[in-house]
Amino acid sequence: MAKRPKLNLKKLEAWQKPDAKPYVEIQNISKNFDGAAVVNQISLDIYKGEFFSLLGPSGCGKTTLLRILAGLETPDEGKLLIDGVDMTHVPAHERPVNMMFQSYALFPHMTVEQNVAFGLIQEGVSKTEIKDRVHKSLSLVQMEKYAKRKPQQLSGGQRQRCALARCLIKKPKIVLLDEPLAALDRKLREHTQFELVNIQEELGLTFIMVTHDQEEAMTMSSRMGIMEEGKIRQVGTPNEIYEFPNSVYVADFIGTMNIFTGVVLEEAPNHTIIRPDEIKTDIYISHSASVACGANVSIAIRPEKIHISKKKPSGQYNYAKGIVEDIAYLGDVSIYIIELDETEITVEAMLPNLMRLSSPEITWEDEVYISWDPDNIVTLIG
Amino acid sequence: MFSKTKIDWMQWGQRLIIAIPMLWLLSFIFLPFLNIFKISFSEPYAGMPPYAPILDVLEDHVIQLRLSLENYALLFSDAIYRYSLINSIFIAGGATLICLFLGYPMAYYIAQQEERRQTHFLMLVILPFWTSFLLRVYAWIGILSPKGFINNFLIKIGLISDPLPMLYNNFGVLVGMVYCYLPFMILPLFSALAKFDTQLLEAAADLGARPIKSFLRVTLPLTKTGIISGCVLVFVPAMGEFVIPELLGGNKTMMLGKLIWIEFFSNRDWPVASSIAVIMLLAFIVPVVALQKRALK
Numbered sequence: 001m002a003k004r005p006k007l008n009l010k011k012l013e014a015w016q017k018p019d020a021k022p023y024v025e026i027q028n029i030s031k032n033f034d035g036a037a038v039v040n041q042i043s044l045d046i047y048k049g050e051f052f053s054l055l056g057p058s059g060c061g062k063t064t065l066l067r068i069l070a071g072l073e074t075p076d077e078g079k080l081l082i083d084g085v086d087m088t089h090v091p092a093h094e095r096p097v098n099m100m101f102q103s104y105a106l107f108p109h110m111t112v113e114q115n116v117a118f119g120l121i122q123e124g125v126s127k128t129e130i131k132d133r134v135h136k137s138l139s140l141v142q143m144e145k146y147a148k149r150k151p152q153q154l155s156g157g158q159r160q161r162c163a164l165a166r167c168l169i170k171k172p173k174i175v176l177l178d179e180p181l182a183a184l185d186r187k188l189r190e191h192t193q194f195e196l197v198n199i200q201e202e203l204g205l206t207f208i209m210v211t212h213d214q215e216e217a218m219t220m221s222s223r224m225g226i227m228e229e230g231k232i233r234q235v236g237t238p239n240e241i242y243e244f245p246n247s248v249y250v251a252d253f254i255g256t257m258n259i260f261t262g263v264v265l266e267e268a269p270n271h272t273i274i275r276p277d278e279i280k281t282d283i284y285i286s287h288s289a290s291v292a293c294g295a296n297v298s299i300a301i302r303p304e305k306i307h308i309s310k311k312k313p314s315g316q317y318n319y320a321k322g323i324v325e326d327i328a329y330l331g332d333v334s335i336y337i338i339e340l341d342e343t344e345i346t347v348e349a350m351l352p353n354l355m356r357l358s359s360p361e362i363t364w365e366d367e368v369y370i371s372w373d374p375d376n377i378v379t380l381i382g
Numbered sequence: 383m384f385s386k387t388k389i390d391w392m393q394w395g396q397r398l399i400i401a402i403p404m405l406w407l408l409s410f411i412f413l414p415f416l417n418i419f420k421i422s423f424s425e426p427y428a429g430m431p432p433y434a435p436i437l438d439v440l441e442d443h444v445i446q447l448r449l450s451l452e453n454y455a456l457l458f459s460d461a462i463y464r465y466s467l468i469n470s471i472f473i474a475g476g477a478t479l480i481c482l483f484l485g486y487p488m489a490y491y492i493a494q495q496e497e498r499r500q501t502h503f504l505m506l507v508i509l510p511f512w513t514s515f516l517l518r519v520y521a522w523i524g525i526l527s528p529k530g531f532i533n534n535f536l537i538k539i540g541l542i543s544d545p546l547p548m549l550y551n552n553f554g555v556l557v558g559m560v561y562c563y564l565p566f567m568i569l570p571l572f573s574a575l576a577k578f579d580t581q582l583l584e585a586a587a588d589l590g591a592r593p594i595k596s597f598l599r600v601t602l603p604l605t606k607t608g609i610i611s612g613c614v615l616v617f618v619p620a621m622g623e624f625v626i627p628e629l630l631g632g633n634k635t636m637m638l639g640k641l642i643w644i645e646f647f648s649n650r651d652w653p654v655a656s657s658i659a660v661i662m663l664l665a666f667i668v669p670v671v672a673l674q675k676r677a678l679k
Contacts, residue, residue, distance in 0.1 A: 070584075070588055071587075071588075072584050072587070072588070091587070092584070092587040092588050093586075093587045093588070093589075093590050093591055093592055093593075094590075097588070098588055098589065099585075099588045101581060101584070101585060103579075103581060105579070105581045105582055105584065105585035106585075107582060107585070107586075107600060107604075108604065109603045109604055118586070118589050118591070118599075119589035119590055122589060122590035122591045122592075122595065123590060166589070167588075167589075170589070170590070
């Protein structure tokens with residue numbers, strides 16, 4: 001399981017310590033392909049022992065950034081330091097970094113054993129040590145049984161394990177994972193997520209993973225960076241990014257968000273009142289939005305933080321009226337799509353299905369009130 | 383789905399499609415070869431055909447079978463045949479190796495291009511086939527001869543004073559062979575290299591292999607089938623080549639193909655010519671079948 005951010009902040013995570021020295025320093029790195037900036041002035045610090053995810057839609061430059069770390073691409077600008085050593089122009093085969101490719105890139109003419117041993121042979125390690133380490137590495141991923149098989153005789157999951165063993169065996173300073181679970185089916189993927197994190201923690205290695213699957217990134221990472229068009233939009237723990245996104249883009253990319261726009265009416269150190277464009281009632285937020293009165297802001301509320309009831313909530317803030325347009329039953333939860341009276345925009349709300357077989361109190365075409373707590377609202381500028 | 387009769391028809395159709403080339407091979411390669419095989423056991427004879435029949439029908443319905451192993455015995459006793467065989471292997475083998483070393487980088491380069499450019503380059507590789515083979519070999523005389531293009535040029539720039547002997551010797555034959563058979567090397571190599579996943583090289587580099595190591599341990603073994611079929615495609619026809627040694631080789635440049643020609647037409651010794659052909663075929667079939675078995679593995 002991902003390292004949950006500790007609630008008691010006594011034990012600080014690596015990136016929280018004021019004197020912590022980053023293990024991987026990406027400084028203003030840019031990469032252009034045919035004149036288009038695929039990676040655009042990215043700076044990022046990653047610390048030892050982290051499981052860092054680069055998350056973004058396809059084409060956002062995350063894989064290119066990973067390839068720059070591996071040495072398979074040379075950046076046009078910027079500097080890359082690993083453990084304090086400048087690696088910007090060090091060729092791939094001399095870097096203390098190993099990558100697990102999305103296609104796994106196993107050598108088809110070699111057995112599992114030979115694939116895993118390949119890296120050590122290049123280092124000139126003695127035969128007995130190679131044998132020993134290959135065995136250890138294969139048992140770590142539970143592949144000893146398949147040591148003599150060729151890659152084409154393995155299942156997708158076994159290939160993935162073989163690729164993992166191959167990139168762990170050299171004890172690299174950083175392990176790079178390019179969409180490591182994309183080729184696996186859902187059940188196996190979930191299982192492997194936990195296993196990968198366990199292995200990472202057990203070996204104390206630094207993992208950097210590229211993925212487009214936000215759920216995967218959320219479960220596995222200690223921290224993650226959300227990328228868009230060659231830039232990093234936000235870096236933080238999964239919790240920070242989910243609960244406190246810093247932009248509409250991040251809020252919308254991670255999970256589902258109901259986003260309204262509005263104007264700040266009142267701004268005080270302990271609260272903010274916003275007049276939304278889409279709802280009649282004003283929105284009351286129990287913290288300062290740190291923007292001037294009259295400024296345009298976006299307000300975002302997660303579906304699971306919206307209450308639905310047939311009764312009108314008390315108070316003058318934080319509710320809206322609408323009609324249940326659709327209900328999607330997902331097993332553990334149900335998603336309600338509610339069309340607001342005034343503006344016909346729809347809001348998504350999520351309620352857990354606590355009871356089996358209970359006929360839901362709220363059903364299609366019902367008139368309902370949606371409401372939310374004043375401290376569950378994210379204000380976003382721009 | 384298909385009815386049973388339809389499946390039957392399809393099977394018959396498939397058999398028919400295979401039957402046509404099989405029939406072709408049987409009547410124009412296998413049967414003539416049997417004839418050659420038969421002739422190789424007979425004795426020369428002044429007349430037409432210039433060999434003695436193996437089967438004689440004598441009186442009283444007695445059939446006489448006369449098999450002579452003399453031709454084969456001659457091949458192993460007379461030095462000229464051994465010399466031709468060794469020279470053939472030397473030249474054909476040399477041409478194969480040179481084609482491999484020239485063809486591999488070319489095929490590699492072509493395989494790395496985008497598809498449109500690949501087609502263009504492959505066109506260029508096959509382009510020489512559009513001109514007569516004989517004409518192209520003939521053209522090399524003009525290039526290699528003592529008063530040819532290269533010698534004239536080298537003398538003109540003062541690099542040499544006397545023309546280099548490049549024609550009517552093994553060198554000329556080798557040049558001609560490499561020139562003529564290079565496409566047969568490039569095409570199978572290209573098809574092997576086009577299938578090669580270059581990401582494997584990235585993986586090798588990532589695991590610490592220097593480029594030369596990656597090539598030797600990943601690219602080369604994974605393009606083995608292409609190398610083997612390219613070598614077979616060059617070596618086999620080069621061994622039996624007649625036109626190139628005849629036009630570009632000298633009197634001393636003896637090769638099996640030329641030897642067969644001489645025995646057949648100049649000496650009119652069909653049995654010996656046939657026995658050389660049989661030996662040559664056997665000498666090929668064994669290694670080629672062995673190589674192909676390895677390649678299929």
